[in-house]
Amino acid sequence: MSATHILVVDDEPDIRTSIQEILEDEGYVVVVAENGEAARHALRERRPDLILLDIWMPDRDGISLLKEWGEDEDLPCPVIMMSGHGTVETAVEATRLGAYDYLEKPLSMAKLLLTIERALQAERLQRENVGLKRRTPLVLEPIGRSAAILRLREQVKRIAQHDTWVLITGEAGSGRETLARYLHAQSPRRERPFVDLSVSGIARGNAAYELFGSETGDHVHYGSLEQAAGGTLLLDEVADMDLEAQGQLLGALDTGSFLRVGGTEPVRVEVRIIAVTQRNLEEEVRAGRFREDLFYHLNVVPLHVPPLREHSEDVPELLNFYVDFFTNHEKLPYRRFSVGAQNFLRNYGWPGNIRELKNLVQRVLILGAGDEVTQNEVETALGSPQPTPTQPLEGMVSFDQPLRSARELFEKAYLEYQLEKHAANVSKMAKEAGMERTHLYRKLRSLGIEIKERR
Known part of the structure; x- marks a missing residue:
């Protein structure tokens, strides 16, 4: 499992080195860049979890880099601006462009560490809020005290401590994503990202773009694998992935690296995969719709969510x-x-x-x-179907008899139907039939309808 990755961009060597040493002592993985071009190169190599960005640099200022990174989509991660010659206008502009915060030099290391911690926490909360809006509610763990659910929770707690791939099967709506999120929350990766990729929602031919991202000039789009780096990637309805994408995914996970679409340099990735499906993957393999080698990779630890x-x-x-x-x-x-x-x-x-x-x-x-x-x-x-008479009126009541006898037969059939419909609840029957309860009881007795037998 990878630690939090921070990119420090500053043209002053002493500041870069000082920040790097302090952050590495705190357990962060730190990469430094001395100018805008080096920062672009670092972003192509790996998506950071946070960027510390100096404003005044010789080749390209930090505000311009901020505009560039957020030009086509959201910033790749939280960005904290740093400057020794800033103004209020500069700070306002940086915030408008999406920067999380603005720190003045000389830096207070205590304030820097606190700001980094808060920025990372805000990013985690934002990801959780996206999940909440997309699939409300976000249940924290499988609910229930039945033997099946208790056993499932215990299995997940044991599996979570190991970095094996997990395949979760079960019917739609049974709580498979809840189980995947619970597994992530119980694992040592709980502080790292949980990324949910809906495979069925990927347009045909776009799987590589969604999984691996892309490079176009200086612009980098990070795919789901990089977004989940160090954490967990959930492949929702993995059986819907086309064969070409299955082969690309298998190659990436076997080697631990991949090429972005349009890229030339391999990108290293370390992530846990949880795959979810409502289909029988063994049958999909036999039908030639799912790669056998990928199935065996995913099926290291199978979990089944009961309906x-x-x-x-x-x-x-x-x-x-x-x-x-x-x-x-x-x-x-x-x-x-x-x-x-x-x-x-x-x-x-x-x-x-x-x-x-x-x-x-x-x-x-x-x-x-x-x-x-x-x-x-x-x-x-x-929308449960209500009990209905099994025969039409003509079949239940003969018209070739006195009116009184026909009426009694109809009343008996009508009250039998109401009794069945309301599960022998006489109050509800009386309300629907428009009768007083005492009169209804007398009518039931006179027609030989026994209520107790229906309870």
């Missing part, structure tokens, strides 16, 4: 978690799920797994009313 229907005892805890989340983070009204609703949801099939459960909670909090979420409400929200 929610296989650990349905965790449903109540998941419901409580998402109610709390949406209440606290989206200011939705708090509502509790009734015992009947929870029991119904424990026995529901959950084809969309945890993602479907999360969406259900959000829906009933937005659209529902009252303190309690009822079983009927969740059935409606899920």
Whole structure:
């Protein structure tokens, strides 16, 4: 695992050496550059985690470099400006161009170290916020106390201490990304980047650009492998990667280096790979859609996330978690799920797994009313098919009989249907039928309908 990489750009040798020695004593890996051209070369060799940039240099000033690096996209990393002859206008301009902070020379080393620490922390928080906005909510660990989830968490804690590649399988929405993030958080790489690359979202032919980045003149675009340097790269739906990209990825990870698109110098990379898929990769290999050698590399440590229907005892805890989340983070009204609703949801099939459960909670909090979420409400929200008569009216009631007899047969069929629909809840039946409860009880008895048998 690589340490935090800092690039120091300053034309004064004494300052460069002093900063380098102090930062290396703090455990950072430091590369120095004496001017703008050397800084460009250092950026081509490797993406730094932070840049300390002097403003006044003989060949190209720091403000111009800052403009150049942020011209087509965001700055490659946090940049802290340094100057012994700065003005307020210069500091404002540097901040406008994206610099994290501005320090005056002579440098206070205590302030420098604190500013570096805060800049790196702000960068980590920004990456986490991007994840939160893209996939809300970002669950910190697999939720549940079932035997399956407890066993899975223990497996992940053991695996996290080793730098092996990991293959996570499971159905869509089952919590595979949550497990990958939990693994990263339990590992020694937890302070380094976690980069999520959605393979299925890459346009055909663009995989090399997304993975390895590109070079065009002095401009460098850093791909996902460099963004995740020293940390973890999650390849989401890895089975969607085309064969050419699979071969390029395998070559890069075998040799520990790669060429950016348009580049000529190899770039070293050290990263942990977690691959996620809902497909059977062995079947994909047999069908010729996935490289066998890459499969064996990825399958060093396989983990399987069970579908929610296989650990349905965790449903109540998941419901409580998402109610709390949406209440606290989206200011939705708090509502509790009734015992009947929870029991119904424990026995529901959950084809969309945890993602479907999360969406259900959000829906009933937005659209529902009252303190309690009822079983009927969740059935409606899920679009569960309601019981319907198995025969048309003509098949249930003969028209060749007295009206009174036909009416009794119809009433019995109607109330049987309502009893089934509302799971023998007489209050709900009475409300829908427009009858008083006492009158409804008498009618059920007179028609020979036994309520207890339906409970």
